Amino acid sequence: MTAIELRNVSRWYGNVVAVNDVTMTIGPGVTGLLGPNGAGKSTILHMIAGFLQPSRGELVVGSRPSWQNPAIYRRLGLVPERDSVYAFLTGEQFVLATAKLHELADPGAAALRAIAMTDMADAAGRRVATYSKGMRQRIKVAAALVHDPEIILLDEPFNGMDPRQRIHMMELLGKLGAEGRVILFSSHVLEEVERLSGTIQVMVAGRLAASGDFRAIRRLMTSRPHVFLIRSSDDRRLAAALIGRPEVAAVELGPAGLQVRTSDFGAFCAQIAVLARDSGIRLRELLPTDESLESVFGYLIAN
Amino acid sequence: MDPSHAPPAASEAPPAHVIDAPVIETRALTMIYPGDVTALDGLTVDFAPGVTGLVGANGAGKSTLIKILLGLLTPARGRAAVLGRDCATEGQRIRTLIGYMPEHDCLPADVSATEFVTHMGRMSGLPATAARERAAESLRHVGLHEERYRQVGTYSTGMKQRVKLAQALVGDPRLLLLDEPTNGLDPAGRRAMLELIARIGAEFGISIVVASHLLGEIERICDHLVAIEGGRLLRADTISSFTQASQTLVIEVEDGTAALRDELSRRGLAARTYQRSLLVPVGGGDVYDVVRDSVAALGLPLSRMEQRRHQIEELFRDDVEAADAR
Secondary structure, three states: OOOOEEEEEEEEOOEEEEEEEEEEEEOEEEEEEEEOOOOOOHHHHHHOOOOOOOOEEEEEEEEEEOOOHHHHHHEHHHHEOOOOOOOOOEHHHHHHHHHHHHHOOOOHHHHHHHHHHHOOHHHOOEEEEHHHHHHHHHHHHHHHOOOOOOOOEOOOOOOOOOHHHHHHHHHHHHHHEEEEEEEEEEEHHHHHHHHOOOEEEEEEEEEEEEEEEHHHHHHHHOOEEEEEEEEEEEEEHHHHHHHHHOOEEEEEEEEOEEEEEEEEHHHHHHHHHHHHHHHOEEEEEEEEEEHHHHHHHHHHOOO | OOOOHOOOOOOOOOOOOHHHHHOEEEEEEEEEEEOOOEEEEEEEEEEEEOOOEEEEEEOOOHHHHHHHHHOOOOEEEEEEEEOEOOOOHHHHHHHHHOOOOOOOOOOOOOOOOHHHHHHHHHOOOHHHHHHHHHHHHHHOOOOHHHHHOEEEHOOOOOHHHHHHHHHOOOOOOOEEEEOOOOOOOOHHHHHHEEEEEHHHHHHHHOEEEEEEEHHHHHHHHOOOEEEEEEEEEEEEEHHHHHHOEEEEEEEOOOHHHHHHHHHHOOOOOOOOOEEOEEEEOOOOOOOHHHHHHHHHOOOOOOEEEEEEEOOOOHHOOOOHHHHOOO
């Protein structure tokens, strides 16, 4: 089942084009929505959530447009970036009110379940006004999860969370994604996106710059040579063997080891162990240096 | 000037004890707010010179500690000193020596960055001309050029963070306290801010304390880490002591992970799958050759092989993965 689909979607505010002709499909599992400030991430999330009408194009959730379609809220939960929590309520009252608005059969039990999932049981009796930013984030997530939605949209969910809360939220989103739910979240912290999900949608200046698994995206950037660091029992001899290979473009011998540039990631990886074995050289370390999501993102922004 | 603090002759390096003296010391520092809320509970810690990361859960007492160090709060018990000066009695003097970048949005919208930073320079005690010069210099350092004549209200989040950093630098501080300096920044903005902080630490030789929830950032730019929890010290040490290599080898192949695991086990190596990786305990050097030969025999594409490093995050984890990494 395809959960969210955008076909040639644009959205403008007066003369400002926030989202420009974007086509994307988001299926089950966890997907990271990335991009610089002002790239159109929040506009995309708000259109998917049915708060904004696309100026052009088609946007469906399930198989129906989300605009002017309140029925989707039975299946969709949204965690907005802004602090949209009533400070005078306790955390539990807030989540319970959300459960009642959804007309759930047993709102009390649903609220308790959502509060437990976000690890907020201890603080649920306190007024939201007394919460730290990380706690306000988590109670917003609890409210978004209260009706057990299949689709969950989160705008910067990790903002303000401390290290323990981040670990917990990452595990929770990972678990929800593994259950086959559709999780789409925006974030600026690329290390966390990389750990949570390899699947990304990257927006740059209103356009979709790349989508899919970031490692696969990296492989497609053939104009950017891949750089590996290698430490071995005999770096000089390994360097000599490497430079004889057609896929190796350059080898630099330094005190920390070998730096190898290759234009063909696949061929290099397939050969390196064989080459070392046949030369009788012990490989101690093989490190790809620009395969991280941060490198990939940097390249996408630079293009 | 106090003669005991006279600067050394230009040809001499400062004596070692001056270099190594902690920039911040707290001893049994305790803070209790009205309603019996304990924010700090006997915190004893030294911050060494250099760049130090300050981490802790929300509510661990970070903000309270910063307010006490700035001399804005009086602790219930214990004492704190900044650059050798007591926070309870010399708060005003300390504030002239510290540059402070608050976490929250605190900039007036209707003045230009130049006017604002100049004003903050005046407030830190600089004469008018010097304040104007220092303001121009600080703004240049943080990378604000033509924009500095525009009203702050029109700035992006990244530009506002830079103005906050510039006003912390304007009084020529000996210590910077930065509270969540990358908050709200996008990846490029974060990277620029981190590079800026690292450069200020290295080029100006100013000691810096960076409070952050992002352990990856701290690992990248800090020399030391102070972790507090529940108002107490969790651990204080050098970053490298948190990220030492463990006795586990991480192996990644582009495909055939399961086949490689079976082959390794056939050759007597117990490999464990973790996400996309295989983890193998490093017994002796032979392990490297067994891995190399297994990969070569199966003809698999090997994309990573390294000794796993400990992570700062393990401080905050109590589950299996962290235990296994040890």
